[in-house]
Amino acid sequence: xxxxxxxxxxxxxxxxxxxxxxxxxxxxxxxxxxxxxxxxxxxxxxxxxxxxxxxxxxxxxxxxxxxxxxxxxxxxxxxxxxxxxxxxxxxxxxxxxxxxxxxxxxxxxxxxxxxxxxxxxxxxxxxxxxxxxxxxxxxxxxxxxxxxxxxxxxxxxxxxxxxxxxxxxxxxxxxxxxxxxxxxxxxxxxxxxxxxxxxxxxxxxxxxxxxxxxxxxxxxxxxxxxxxxxxxxxxxxxxxxxxxxxxxxxxxxxxxxxxxxxxxxxxxxxxxxxxxxxxxxxxxxxxxxx
Amino acid sequence: xxxxxxxxxxxxxxxxxxxxxxxxxxxxxxxxxxxxxxxxxxxxxxxxxxxxxxxxxxxxxxxxxxxxxxxxxxxxxxxxxxxxxxxxxxxxxxxxxxxxxxxxxxxxxxxxxxxxxxxxxxxxxxxxxxxxxxxxxxxxxxxxxxxxxxxxxxx
Ligand SMILES: Cc1cc2nc3c(=O)[nH]c(=O)nc-3n(C[C@H](O)[C@H](O)[C@H](O)COP(=O)(O)OP(=O)(O)OC[C@H]3O[C@@H](n4cnc5c(N)ncnc54)[C@H](O)[C@@H]3O)c2cc1C
Numbered sequence: 522x523x524x525x526x527x528x529x530x531x532x533x534x535x536x537x538x539x540x541x542x543x544x545x546x547x548x549x550x551x552x553x554x555x556x557x558x559x560x561x562x563x564x565x566x567x568x569x570x571x572x573x574x575x576x577x578x579x580x581x582x583x584x585x586x587x588x589x590x591x592x593x594x595x596x597x598x599x600x601x602x603x604x605x606x607x608x609x610x611x612x613x614x615x616x617x618x619x620x621x622x623x624x625x626x627x628x629x630x631x632x633x634x635x636x637x638x639x640x641x642x643x644x645x646x647x648x649x650x651x652x653x654x655x656x657x658x659x660x661x662x663x664x665x666x667x668x669x670x671x672x673x674x675x676x677x678x679x680x681x682x683x684x685x686x687x688x689x690x691x692x693x694x695x696x697x698x699x700x701x702x703x704x705x706x707x708x709x710x711x712x713x714x715x716x717x718x719x720x721x722x723x724x725x726x727x728x729x730x731x732x733x734x735x736x737x738x739x740x741x742x743x744x745x746x747x748x749x750x751x752x753x754x755x756x757x758x759x760x761x762x763x764x765x766x767x768x769x770x771x772x773x774x775x776x777x778x779x780x781x782x783x784x785x786x787x788x789x790x791x792x793x794x795x796x797x798x799x800x801x802x803x804x805x806x807x808x809x810x811x
Numbered sequence: 812x813x814x815x816x817x818x819x820x821x822x823x824x825x826x827x828x829x830x831x832x833x834x835x836x837x838x839x840x841x842x843x844x845x846x847x848x849x850x851x852x853x854x855x856x857x858x859x860x861x862x863x864x865x866x867x868x869x870x871x872x873x874x875x876x877x878x879x880x881x882x883x884x885x886x887x888x889x890x891x892x893x894x895x896x897x898x899x900x901x902x903x904x905x906x907x908x909x910x911x912x913x914x915x916x917x918x919x920x921x922x923x924x925x926x927x928x929x930x931x932x933x934x935x936x937x938x939x940x941x942x943x944x945x946x947x948x949x950x951x952x953x954x955x956x957x958x959x960x961x962x963x964x965x966x
Contacts, residue, residue: 750955
């Protein structure tokens with residue numbers, strides 16, 4: 522059993538009750554992050570709500586009359602019972618979710634899936650590589666690491682976005698950068714005239730980060746092609762594949778490994794993923810037919 | 812502690828495993844330079860007689876596009892090597908390079924190194940391997956940038 526598997530097996534936060542039954546939650550706040558991305562802040566309509574979550578886990582969000590989609594939890598794991606989800610409006614259901622207002626109700630199931638290896642990362646350097654909306658599923662891991670800051674060695678967050686207007690959690694990133702116990706570097710693919718920061722893909726930030734490759738845990742989330750290039754560069758730096766963790770997304774329905782919609786090689790993403798150590802998925806990662 | 816130029820060069824990954832006499836020669840071609848915010852380091856079309864190793868700050872590689880002004884295609888920061896036009900004819904810069912903030916770098920005399928590479932093919936081959944690798948990495952990064960991976964629904 523790998524360290525990551527042991528960490529997940531010991532998860533005390535597995536969902537209680539019938540995992541197929543949505544639990545009603547009320548929208549407390551809708552925060553506009555970018556022109557197409559919103560964060561919903563929700564509380565259970567009745568106590569106790571869903572079980573606490575591990576950083577990296579997701580919920581199934583049921584927008585009444587529109588449908589149900591998997592969305593990672595983007596808030597602080599210590600902030601129970603408030604749940605935050607950062608959602609990019611791309612289709613029917615996510616657009617319906619982004620149209621919600623304070624006081625509206627939705628149904629939530631979960632939390633489901635594996636989490637980021639925050640325990641395995643104790644006493645290690647941590648390198649977090651995020652691209653676009655991929656920062657949202659990683660934010661709970663950052664909260665966790667910062668909460669227990671002394672347990673970890675160097676922490677680097679390398680974040681790539683399309684343009685400066687697409688950068689998520691800007692104020693929080695600025696605040697974290699000011700704390701000096703976290704190295705943060707942000708880059709954009711296209712910067713306008715007013716942008717004073719980095720321009721280029723997220724992999725170009727890696728040589729500037731300070732970490733000991735053999736004692737590093739890397740956590741990656743973003744478009745699959747971005748993660749492929751990040752893995753190549755991390756390996757070039759000497760980080761072994763079992764220390765690189767990627768978050769894989771596929772369409773899914775039940776969230777419990779029952780329906781088979783999200784089968785990914787020998788695994789089900791909803792139950793065994795979405796976070797996998799790279800050595801587990803290497804033969805199938807990035808393959809079109811999987 | 813003040814580091815000597817040769818020790819700075821020796822410690823940089825770009826020059827890793829070079830023979831000592833080559834390091835010494837390269838160090839002899841290097842000078843410390845500083846640029847102020849918004850200062851041009853080189854301009855498109857100028858003679859490319861230098862390359863740089865950025866030690867602190869940020870440099871944007873820009874192209875002047877009609878009606879859009881200066882467009883930054885990439886930035887290079889601490890630890891990055893900047894410029895390869897010194898290595899291939901016609902030895903002219905194809906882009907503008909501008910300091911985005913106060914920037915400190917080592918400037919290498921490309922003319923002098925070029926002549927030495929012609930004379931000493933071992934050094935020439937080592938330099939070509941390194942600059943080829945850098946160009947290869949930049950090409951990969953540019954391709955990824957062109958894919959516009961963050962556009963559309965989560966890839
Ligand atoms: C484990 C997991 C965690 C996720 N976390 C988040 C999150 O935190 N925030 C967020 O905004 N989204 C997240 N997603 C993606 C989200 O579930 C989809 O965007 C959503 O299902 C789209 O549904 P829709 O009805 O709005 O769009 P649809 O009409 O179903 O699809 C619109 C377009 O999006 C594409 N699409 C749908 N699902 C995905 C997907 N999973 N990956 C790539 N393309 C897709 C479709 O092919 C189509 O082109 C996550 C997905 C998974 C599997």
